[in-house]
Amino acid sequence: MKKYLNIAVIGLGQVGIYLLNELNTKKREIEIKTGKKIKIEAISAKNINKKRRFKINKKIFFKKPLDILKKKKIDILFEVIGLPNGISKNIVETALKEKIHVITPNKALIAKHGDYLSSLAEKNKVNLEFEGSVAGGIPILRTIKEGLATNKISKVFGILNGTCNYILSEMERSKDSFENVLKKAQNLGYAEAINPKFDLNGHDALAKVRILSSLAFNTKISKKKCLMEGIENIELKDIEIAKQLNFRIKLLGITELINNRLFERVHPCLVRKDSYIGNVNGVMNAVIIQGNPVGESILQGEGAGPGPTSSALMSDFLSILRGNIKFPFGISKSKRLSVKSYDLNKYINSLYFRFEVKDKPGVLSQITKQLANYRISIERVIQIPDHKRKRASIIIITHKANEINSSKCLKLFKSNKNILKSPTLIRLF
Amino acid sequence: MKKYLNIAVIGLGQVGIYLLNELNTKKREIEIKTGKKIKIEAISAKNINKKRRFKINKKIFFKKPLDILKKKKIDILFEVIGLPNGISKNIVETALKEKIHVITPNKALIAKHGDYLSSLAEKNKVNLEFEGSVAGGIPILRTIKEGLATNKISKVFGILNGTCNYILSEMERSKDSFENVLKKAQNLGYAEAINPKFDLNGHDALAKVRILSSLAFNTKISKKKCLMEGIENIELKDIEIAKQLNFRIKLLGITELINNRLFERVHPCLVRKDSYIGNVNGVMNAVIIQGNPVGESILQGEGAGPGPTSSALMSDFLSILRGNIKFPFGISKSKRLSVKSYDLNKYINSLYFRFEVKDKPGVLSQITKQLANYRISIERVIQIPDHKRKRASIIIITHKANEINSSKCLKLFKSNKNILKSPTLIRLF
Numbered sequence: 001m002k003k004y005l006n007i008a009v010i011g012l013g014q015v016g017i018y019l020l021n022e023l024n025t026k027k028r029e030i031e032i033k034t035g036k037k038i039k040i041e042a043i044s045a046k047n048i049n050k051k052r053r054f055k056i057n058k059k060i061f062f063k064k065p066l067d068i069l070k071k072k073k074i075d076i077l078f079e080v081i082g083l084p085n086g087i088s089k090n091i092v093e094t095a096l097k098e099k100i101h102v103i104t105p106n107k108a109l110i111a112k113h114g115d116y117l118s119s120l121a122e123k124n125k126v127n128l129e130f131e132g133s134v135a136g137g138i139p140i141l142r143t144i145k146e147g148l149a150t151n152k153i154s155k156v157f158g159i160l161n162g163t164c165n166y167i168l169s170e171m172e173r174s175k176d177s178f179e180n181v182l183k184k185a186q187n188l189g190y191a192e193a194i195n196p197k198f199d200l201n202g203h204d205a206l207a208k209v210r211i212l213s214s215l216a217f218n219t220k221i222s223k224k225k226c227l228m229e230g231i232e233n234i235e236l237k238d239i240e241i242a243k244q245l246n247f248r249i250k251l252l253g254i255t256e257l258i259n260n261r262l263f264e265r266v267h268p269c270l271v272r273k274d275s276y277i278g279n280v281n282g283v284m285n286a287v288i289i290q291g292n293p294v295g296e297s298i299l300q301g302e303g304a305g306p307g308p309t310s311s312a313l314m315s316d317f318l319s320i321l322r323g324n325i326k327f328p329f330g331i332s333k334s335k336r337l338s339v340k341s342y343d344l345n346k347y348i349n350s351l352y353f354r355f356e357v358k359d360k361p362g363v364l365s366q367i368t369k370q371l372a373n374y375r376i377s378i379e380r381v382i383q384i385p386d387h388k389r390k391r392a393s394i395i396i397i398t399h400k401a402n403e404i405n406s407s408k409c410l411k412l413f414k415s416n417k418n419i420l421k422s423p424t425l426i427r428l429f
Numbered sequence: 430m431k432k433y434l435n436i437a438v439i440g441l442g443q444v445g446i447y448l449l450n451e452l453n454t455k456k457r458e459i460e461i462k463t464g465k466k467i468k469i470e471a472i473s474a475k476n477i478n479k480k481r482r483f484k485i486n487k488k489i490f491f492k493k494p495l496d497i498l499k500k501k502k503i504d505i506l507f508e509v510i511g512l513p514n515g516i517s518k519n520i521v522e523t524a525l526k527e528k529i530h531v532i533t534p535n536k537a538l539i540a541k542h543g544d545y546l547s548s549l550a551e552k553n554k555v556n557l558e559f560e561g562s563v564a565g566g567i568p569i570l571r572t573i574k575e576g577l578a579t580n581k582i583s584k585v586f587g588i589l590n591g592t593c594n595y596i597l598s599e600m601e602r603s604k605d606s607f608e609n610v611l612k613k614a615q616n617l618g619y620a621e622a623i624n625p626k627f628d629l630n631g632h633d634a635l636a637k638v639r640i641l642s643s644l645a646f647n648t649k650i651s652k653k654k655c656l657m658e659g660i661e662n663i664e665l666k667d668i669e670i671a672k673q674l675n676f677r678i679k680l681l682g683i684t685e686l687i688n689n690r691l692f693e694r695v696h697p698c699l700v701r702k703d704s705y706i707g708n709v710n711g712v713m714n715a716v717i718i719q720g721n722p723v724g725e726s727i728l729q730g731e732g733a734g735p736g737p738t739s740s741a742l743m744s745d746f747l748s749i750l751r752g753n754i755k756f757p758f759g760i761s762k763s764k765r766l767s768v769k770s771y772d773l774n775k776y777i778n779s780l781y782f783r784f785e786v787k788d789k790p791g792v793l794s795q796i797t798k799q800l801a802n803y804r805i806s807i808e809r810v811i812q813i814p815d816h817k818r819k820r821a822s823i824i825i826i827t828h829k830a831n832e833i834n835s836s837k838c839l840k841l842f843k844s845n846k847n848i849l850k851s852p853t854l855i856r857l858f
Contacts, residue, residue: 022722026579032764033578131576137723139576146575147560147568149462149747150455151740279705293451293736294566300727307722311580318578324753335461 001323004037006073010065010091011080012045012052014189015105015132018306019078019313021054026314034321042068065091069098076101076320078313084108096120096128103316105132105309111207114214114221115336118328128328129316134208135160135285137308138301139315144215144289145330151291153216155256160208160266162283162303163191163199164231164251169281172239172248178232190283190304201230202251202266209253209264216289217257217339218331224341227265227403233424234268238354241382241395242270242426248278249426263342269429270352277429345404350379350428355394355413356420359385363418364394370416374409376401391420397428430752433466435502439494439520440509441474441481443618444534444561447735448507448742450483455743463750471497494520498527505530505749507742513537525549525557532745534561534738537627540636543643543650544765547757557757558745563637564589564714566737567730568744573644573718574759580720582645584685589637589695591712591732592620592628593660593680598710601668601677607661619712619733630659631680631695638682638693645718646686646768647760653770656694656832662853663697667783670811670824671699671855677707678855692771698858699781706858774833779808779857784823784842785849788814792847793823799845803838805830820849826857 009020023040031037043056044065062068065087077095079102081088088109095102097120104110110117110130121128131141135158144153159165163185170181182200185191191199198204206228214221231251242249247270255264271278276298280286285303290296302308319326329336357363368378380397398406406425413419438449452469460466472485473494491497494516506524508531510517517538524531526549533539539546539559550557560570564587573582588594592614599610611629614620620628627633635657643650660680671678676699684693700707705727709715714732719725731737748755758765786792797807809826827835835854842848 018722022579029579033760137577138726139572142576143568143572146748147571147744148566148740150451150458150743274708276708279703279708291740293447294740295731295737297567297730298727300729302724302726308724311577311720311723314579315576319575322753322755324751326751331462 001036003035004039005075005321006039006041008042008044008068008072008074008077009040009080010044010078011082012043012050012056013080014306015309016045016078016080017052017054017056019080019310020056022310022314030318030321034318036321041074042072044068066094069094069100074100076103076317079104079106079109080313082106082108084112089113092117093120096124096126099124099126101127101129101320103129103313103320105130105313107133107204107207107211111210111221114211114328115333119333121328122333125325127320127325129319130211130328131316132309132312134211135287135299136162136301136303136305137311138285138287138299138303139312140287140299141211141215142315143299144212145326148289148291148294148297149330151294153289153291155254155290156212156216156287157252157254157256158287159250159277159280159285160205160253160287160303161199161251162285163196164205165281165285166190166283168231168234168239168249168251171236172243175236175240177236178234200232202228205251205253205266206264209255209266212287213255213262213264214329214336216255217262218329218335219262219337219339222262222264222341227267227344227347229267231268234426235424237393238424238426241354242352243273245397246273247271248273250277250280252277252429257339258342260339261342262339263347265344265347268426270426271429345402347403348400350400351376351398351406352426352428353396353398354424355396357392357394358418358420359387359390359392360418366416366418367394367396367413370409370412371396371398374401374405376405376409430465432464433468434504434750435468435470437471437473437497437501437503437506438469438509439473439507440511441472441479441485442509443735444738445474445507445509446481446483446485448509448739449485451739451743459747459750463747465750470503471501473497495523498523498529503529505532505746508533508535508538509742511535511537513541518542521546522549525553525555528553528555530556530558530749532558532742532749534559534742536562536633536636536640540639540650543640543757544762548762550757551762554754556749556754558748559640559757560745561738561741563640564716564728565591565730565732565734566740567714567716567728567732568741569716569728570640570644571744572728573641574755577718577720577723577726578759580723582718582720584683584719585641585645585716586681586683586685587716588679588706588709588714589634589682589716589732590628590680591714592625593634594709594714595619595712597660597663597668597678597680600665601672604665604669606665607663629661631657634680634682634695635693638684638695641716642684642691642693643758643765645684646691647758647764648691648766648768651691651693651770656696656773656776658696660697664853666822667853667855670783671781672702674826675702676700677702679706679709681706681858686768687771689768690771691768692776694776697855699855700858774831776832777829779829780805780827780835781855781857782825782827783853784825786821786823787847787849788816788819788821789847795845795847796823796825796842799838799841800825800827803830803834805834805838
């Protein structure tokens with residue numbers, strides 16, 4: 001690799017502008033650590049005049065990212081726009097084809113097009129690095145690909161969405177409603193102001209799960225439909241009842257190989273208050289890896305925000321500058337396997353149900369009978385009256401039940417007019 | 430790098446033999462991940478006939494490790510004997526000079542001769558890798574060198590000795606004495622049977638602290654005398670009193686830069702029972718890194734044993750096979766700084782003292798007066814009588830006091846005949 005390298009940064013939002021500042025202020029340190037001199041040759045964003053935390057050099061600004069590749073000689077390109085398709089895919093694809101190394105924290109892009117883009121990188125002998133796409137500043141991908149290389153990994157799970165973890169923790173702390181805490185998260189920049197949906201409904205965590213699976217199990221990125229539930233239906237009530245029962249609610253992303261079948265899922269879980277994962281609060285992310293011979297390893301850190309994400313982008317950058325040409329997913333695309341999916345219907349958990357019901361005789365009996373019909377046996381019942389509104393909340397914790405029975409049973413509850421809304425279901429972890 | 434590589438493994442104790450088995454059984458996987466074919470060309474140990482977990486190939490056995498380098502062409506050598514000097518140093522030194530890559534989990538060797546050996550590696554353009562020397566299977570060194578590259582790290586601390594952490598946890602769990610639990614640890618292979626001293630007195634943890642400092646702060650390995658206290662004087666009594674006060678006792682290794690001065694220390698700490706570090710129990714290790722911009726990151730995993738250590742050795746091995754030639758400490762030796770030491774006397778902590786005293790009037794007053802003379806103010810006193818033996822234990826928790834005062838004060842207690850043994854001191858974290 002040559003000594004002088006030209007850099008382009010595409011996207012100057014919160015992450016892009018923070019990264020640009022890191023690149024500018026750490027040139028000397030980078031040279032000491034890698035022997036390379038870097039030059040920011042081009043930057044691009046939608047709006048040149050937007051108010052930004054750090055000043056930009058307008059002389060190197062390009063309105064259209066693709067123009068950069070036509071007019072400049074770039075060696076390493078950062079894509080920090082964040083779309084799953086469109087210009088994000090376009091610029092990454094074009095850059096790789098032109099033998100330019102690419103670094104991106106774009107989980108949506110990698111989860112969707114990672115296999116294709118990695119084959120492009122491999123073909124053109126350049127790096128495609130995406131450490132920042134999972135768990136922010138925690139070097140989890142590098143840990144799986146390198147630090148735990150040759151371990152047989154059986155399961156990876158954790159708290160992968162800082163927005164959801166902040167909301168759940170803050171609801172418990174402040175005893176405030178989901179809606180109010182979401183607003184607070186938006187004001188603090190933890191949740192997207194315009195459309196926080198993809199964080200809240202589990203979509204973001206699932207993209208990360210898919211990336212983790214492919215690295216941990218050396219498989220192609222799965223496109224199959226998965227169990228994906230978010231936190232939109234969690235109410236303060238659930239958090240407080242969980243607390244009484246010595247649990248906390250956490251949105252977990254989980255992936256494992258069961259009898260050589262891949263089982264990926266994202267859903268809220270009741271975890272014990274005194275467990276490790278039950279004590280990862282706020283915007284923190286945590287990933288737990290079960291491997292042989294290493295045993296269980298845990299990595300925890302700030303999962304989002306421009307600082308931690310830039311930390312990950314810079315680690316990718318130094319890896320490239322040090323000349324570490326690597327397969328994006330640890331092994332060659334041709335060696336990565338396709339695996340079948342585990343049958344979700346066989347998923348077994350104890351369940352937490354909350355029913356909002358009319359406060360009249362016989363309702364509890366209807367519910368428990370229905371559960372019994374589906375062989376779901378009850379461990380515990382809590383009924384909380386709401387006399388004013390002539391309603392009640394019925395909380396049921398079940399013994400272990402399988403997914404097919406619980407989902408069939410849930411469907412039938414919908415036709416019961418005494419049950420006022422779709423029951424809330426949370427699985428025990 | 431060529432396609433076929435010859436390997437030597439020096440030392441066939443628990444770790445060496447486990448590693449050898451991993452190398453033998455994962456040849457195919459290694460080839461897939463790196464494109465290299467490996468051959469175990471030579472092995473060496475004191476005793477060819479010792480009973481081992483896996484069979485060895487006696488045809489490639491050498492009684493004297495140095496003979497291997499004379500008679501065979503070796504590309505990568507594993508040193509898993511573990512001495513700080515002697516044959517360990519000799520074989521590593523000779524190998525590096527002969528342009529052979531070296532991998533070792535030997536913290537004593539690296540903490541003592543790491544600077545010299547790394548300059549040899551640098552000069553001869555080979556790798557010296559030692560991921561297994563700190564925190565077993567947790568890829569903590571790789572995380573600092575690569576995953577958090579360009580972060581400004583201000584502090585690294587954690588539980589770095591699994592033997593001590595097991596003993597302290599097990600004393601709490603079983604309510605058994607230090608001596609009995611130590612025996613149990615020895616039977617389980619968690620503590621060395623013949624001489625567990627270097628684990629118990631903090632020496633092992635301090636070697637790891639020194640390695641962490643040099644990586645985190647890009648400094649030369651400090652040789653200076655440090656605050657190093659072990660757990661040999663912790664009694665069940667201390668653990669139970671700590672528990673009542675909502676604390677646990679943990680042996681922590683801590684390193685930080687304070688005003689550009691290096692402050693390394695190892696000593697038992699009282700940590701809050703509900704804190705993260707207070708809940709890392711058994712043989713687990715945990716390392717916490719404070720960096721900018723990444724924030725606080727945590728890594729936790731099994732800190733010792735042949736499985737986790739082999740996991741680390743194999744990660745080093747694959748890194749070399751992938752052709753990642755790196756400076757052993759992340760940057761060139763010539764760029765690593767020497768820093769002055771922080772003045773230990775300025776170390777400020779709340780303190781836990783336990784005095785074993787004669788049960789007679791005036792003793793508590795003597796103690797409290799002495800503390801007052803050194804401006805150590807008391808937050809809490811607990812006196813536990815032992816009527817049978819006409820003794821008492823006096824536990825004092827102080828407000829913040831500096832080290833110079835507390836150590837001077839401690840010395841004077843020694844001349845007090847009512848105080849039956851040297852007081853136990855534990856710092857609050």
